[in-house]
Amino acid sequence: MAEQYDAVIVGGGIAGSGLGTVLARAGKSVLTLEKTLAFEDIVRGEWIAPWGVVEAMRTGLYDVLRGANDYHIPRHIEYGDGLDPATGESRALLLALLPGVAGPLSVGHPQACQALFDAATAAGVSARRGVSDIVVESGPAPSVRYTMDGTTHEAQARLIIGADGRGSVVRRQAGIALHQEKTHHYFAGMLVEGADGWPIDVETMGTEGDVQFFVFPQAPGRLRLYLSFALEQKSRFAGHDKEQRFLDSFRLSTVPNSEAIAGARIAGPCHAVPNQSSWTDSPTAPGIVLLGDAAGYNDPITGQGLAVTLRDVRIVSELLLGAAEWNAELFAPYAEERRERMRRLRMAAAMDSIVHAEFGPEATARKMRVITQAAGDPAIGMARVSAMVGPELLPAEAFSDDALEAVRNA
Incomplete structure (x- = not known):
């Protein structure tokens, strides 16, 4: 007989345990499925931009992350x-x-994952590790089958949440396309x-x-x-x-x-x-929503991964906790905001790549021209500031093709 939950979250890292903690603290029943038995250093983001720190504060996760490493640069x-x-x-x-x-906030990724996983467990999340063979069924009554300790289990929920990273099983099984720019x-x-x-x-x-x-x-x-x-x-x-x-x-x-x-x-x-950056047209399917890297990720050159994830956690949790019905229409604001957010962050990363990830005398000369021109005209490369303050605080024209060309042709 299948277990019943409000939400089943596939992935117990930053996104999954973060969202699970917020939902469980609000009284929702949550099952989290994590494939690893221990979080290891596999070289992931460990720098939370100031705008991501704001998101952590708004979700009540800031003190948990500070418990992993309380150091601001x-x-x-x-x-x-x-x-x-x-x-x-x-x-x-x-x-x-x-x-x-x-x-x-500078924090080790494995330590942050473990701190959030522990917080989720303390909040009442049923957190299971060492799971495999996950099969997701989308639709009005979504479910998940998985194997743990050699036994197959099934869980049904109001919502399945894919928080299982770049190679997301949930995303693939839900048929949500991931778009990627060319590696540079x-x-x-x-x-x-x-x-x-x-x-x-x-x-x-x-x-x-x-x-x-x-x-x-x-x-x-x-x-x-x-x-x-x-x-x-x-x-x-x-x-x-x-x-x-x-x-x-x-x-x-x-x-x-x-x-x-x-x-x-x-x-x-x-x-x-x-x-390279990647994105989804919409991070949703019937009975399913994606967040964090599973929903698309920004080029790490500007260090936005953890801030992106923490905003996903904040927006999705607010939508879920503010609604009685968890239907597909509920996530339309999230899909719209994330689509534009990731577009802006892609543009900012592209500008930074032109300035700092191209090499040789000509690239150095262009970098110096951008720095000089930006001192007199803040509009030159303005989008790069979004790495610190967030993409929504800058005007749309900062992320336009014209702005990108201004940097490329400096």
Whole structure:
């Protein structure tokens, strides 16, 4: 006999456990199905933009995430080719850009997942791990079959929620198409510890030689590092010694204290992914709604993944808790808002890729022209500001084709 729930959530990570916690705290019966037995470092987003922190506050999940790592990064400094380090430091961007938010929240992804999973369980979610062979049936009476400990189970619900990441089983079985732009570079990351010479209060991003680099502190000496690089270097960080080669790439002549990074201890795997944005026309099907990466994801070059997910959790939870009937029409506002949000974020990421993820003297010269022109005309590359404050706070023209061309032709 099938178990009965208000909601069955496939995926117990940030999106799934976050939404499950909010719904269970409001008295809804929730089953969460998670395939892993433990959350591991597979190099995912660990930087929550200020606008994503606002979303966490609005859903009541902020304190849970702070429990995983209570550290906000206060300053951003851009280094790199063509830039004088002292000038960059004098123009450091203070990241307390939104009221009540001290800056981006820097938190380990596995730790954040576990903290939210534990919060969901504490709120009353029936959370099951190690599940496999998930089969979703959409329609007016949606259901899920799954295997756990060698036994097949079935659960029926008012709604099935797909929060199972980029390769979403729910999305595929529901027949929801995922659109992807052409891959334009690769993105690799790794965690290090013992980088004691790096200032805890500074994140940095820039371009040197044939890489774009990112440094995000999480605690004294602990840094999450990322590099983006050209498509023709697909195998740059492959092989048995890839972690050390990745670390050696942080011997950057344009970045003060970079030796503190290159001399740090490897504290996690190095993993690279192709970089592009993706989206769905609508993240819904009869009896099903998607959120987080399952519904489409932004190019990680601007670090929007966790903020996108937290907004999804907020909007979907508000719709569900504000309605007696959980029908397909309920999610029309979510689908509309998300469609435009992801379009704007795609445009912002495309602009940032032009400025920072293209390499060589001509690319450096264009970067410097964009920086110079933006100082006199904030409309140049304005969309890139959305990475911090959110895409809805800027005018629509900031995300137009004309705006993109202005950056490309600077």
